[in-house]
Amino acid sequence: MTVRVGVVVFPGSNCDRDTAWALARAGAEPVELWHESADLGGVAAVVLPGGFAYGDYLRAGVIARFSPVMRAVAAFAAEGGHVLGICNGFQVLAEARLVPGALLRNRSLRFVCREVAVAPDRLGTAFTGALPDRRPLRLPIAHGEGCYYADEATLDALERDGQVWLRYVRPDGRSATDPDDPANPNGSLRAIAGVTNAAGNVAGLMPHPERAAEALLGSADGLPILRSLVEAAGERAAAAGPVAVRAGGRR
Amino acid sequence: MSETRAAAATFRFAVNVTPKEGILDPQGRAVEQSLPHLGVTGVGHVRVGRRVELTVEAADEAAARAVVDRLAAELLANPLIEQHAVELLGAASSVATEADPG
Numbered sequence: 001m002t003v004r005v006g007v008v009v010f011p012g013s014n015c016d017r018d019t020a021w022a023l024a025r026a027g028a029e030p031v032e033l034w035h036e037s038a039d040l041g042g043v044a045a046v047v048l049p050g051g052f053a054y055g056d057y058l059r060a061g062v063i064a065r066f067s068p069v070m071r072a073v074a075a076f077a078a079e080g081g082h083v084l085g086i087c088n089g090f091q092v093l094a095e096a097r098l099v100p101g102a103l104l105r106n107r108s109l110r111f112v113c114r115e116v117a118v119a120p121d122r123l124g125t126a127f128t129g130a131l132p133d134r135r136p137l138r139l140p141i142a143h144g145e146g147c148y149y150a151d152e153a154t155l156d157a158l159e160r161d162g163q164v165w166l167r168y169v170r171p172d173g174r175s176a177t178d179p180d181d182p183a184n185p186n187g188s189l190r191a192i193a194g195v196t197n198a199a200g201n202v203a204g205l206m207p208h209p210e211r212a213a214e215a216l217l218g219s220a221d222g223l224p225i226l227r228s229l230v231e232a233a234g235e236r237a238a239a240a241g242p243v244a245v246r247a248g249g250r251r
Numbered sequence: 252m253s254e255t256r257a258a259a260a261t262f263r264f265a266v267n268v269t270p271k272e273g274i275l276d277p278q279g280r281a282v283e284q285s286l287p288h289l290g291v292t293g294v295g296h297v298r299v300g301r302r303v304e305l306t307v308e309a310a311d312e313a314a315a316r317a318v319v320d321r322l323a324a325e326l327l328a329n330p331l332i333e334q335h336a337v338e339l340l341g342a343a344s345s346v347a348t349e350a351d352p353g
Contacts, residue, residue: 059329066326095329102332109277149274149332187275 003234006033006043008073008089010053010064015086015210019049022210026226028233038068045082045233046073048089050142050208060103060145061091070096082126082233083202087143090194090204099197099204100158101150103143107179107187111144115219116185118193118207119169122162125196126232127203130224136169137221139207141185146206148188148195155190166194166205259308262315263340268328269300303327304340312342 005028009016020030031043035053040046054063064070070092077083077098085093093099106112117136120128131137150158158164168176168184168191175191176183184191186206194205209222270276278299286294305322309315319337328335 058327062326062329102329104275104332105277107275107277109281147275151331187277 002029003027003045003230003237004029004031004041004043005230005233006031006040006046008033008035008046008048008069010035010051010067010069010092012053012055013049013051013088015050015088015208018208019047019086019210022213022223022226023047023230025213026223026230028226028230033069035064035067035069038072040069040072040076044237045084045229046076047229048073048083048085048092049210050087050089053088053092056088056145059095060088061093061095064092065096074098077197077202080199080201080236082229082236084127084229085202085204086210087141087146087206087208090206091145093202093204098202099195100154100163101148101192101195103145103206104147104149104187105145106143106147106185111142112146112185113140113142114185115140116193116207117169117171117183118166118205119173119175120166121164125165125200125203125228127165127194127196127205127225127228129228129231131228136173137225138212138219139209139222140211140219141207143186143206146186146188147179148186148190148192148206150189155192158192158195159190161198163196163198163200164190164192164194165196165203166207167191168193259310260312260315260343262307262309262312262342264305264307264315264319265338265340266303266305266319266323266327266335267300267338268303268323268333268335269298271332271334274332300333312339 005023007016007020023030091103119136170176170183177191179187196203209225212219212222276298279297283297307315307318323335
């Protein structure tokens with residue numbers, strides 16, 4: 001069964017086509033979802049791609065939060081649907097309170113565009129299921145506001161509940177928890193590169209897995225993350241059965 | 252729109268948004284680090300934020316302020332990382348007509 005995965009297109013999204021291409025490589029049938037439509041067309045999962053939705057005006061992700069498509073995405077997430085936000089998509093999810101925390105201006109004040117090493121904190125999740133082990137992945141980042149912030153109590157709770165799923169790591173594989181560590185590209189607290197919601201079906205990450213989906217282009221380390229999502233969404237759709245899938249596609 | 256609505260007054264507000272206490276503010280830090288180059292001493296704890304000015308049409312000041320408070324909390328500031336203060340700049344005819352460019 002083909003798994004249809006929606007890629008939301010906001011004005012200012014610029015990674016939507018790359019993401020669709022990478023999702024196809026990960027085994028999905030990508031579907032573009034326009035920001036003005038509140039209809040997700042019955043997709044099995046949703047990806048919010050990178051870019052500068054609505055020009056990043058006011059705060060990155062905040063204007064996008066109030067778009068019609070995000071109302072549908074929030075409802076889809078509340079039903080247990082899988083949602084992945086990449087870079088600007090992570091910022092949108094955070095502003096929409098679909099994942100905890102906020103993304104602040106990089107500690108260096110610079111837009112950072114380079115490859116980083118990240119390691120999954122947990123295996124076997126909807127976003128890491130296709131990863132064989134916790135070996136570091138090499139993924140590109142490109143952002144100006146990627147410094148993950150939450151208050152200390154929230155950070156403790158996130159770690160306790162396994163909601164931190166990706167961290168920046170040093171060459172030796174240890175987390176770059178010192179915000180000034182060169183392996184921590186933006187000053188993120190506790191080296192957090194990705195978090196999930198409490199239920200584990202909504203996740204955001206600052207690195208771009210879709211830009212690391214073909215070895216010829218430098219790295220294919222991001223592909224298993226997308227394949228994890230596609231597989232998790234496929235399993236959920238299969239468990240719900242064809243009737244429920246159709247019912248999910250509100251017309 | 253129906254014209255039967257009661258006449259409303261206009262109120263001009265400013266919403267001042269700044270990083271919450273304890274939140275790293277690299278812009279504030281950069282400004283602070285530039286001060287020695289100006290030969291300025293004795294200035295510290297610089298916090299850089301943003302200011303949003305807007306005009307609200309409402310029955311009275313309390314109603315206008317309620318709208319601004321909601322906008323500030325839901326849109327203009329992110330309460331996880333920012334604090335905001337609402338400031339009334341003026342009301343009705345005392346407000347410049349810039350808000351209505353025609």
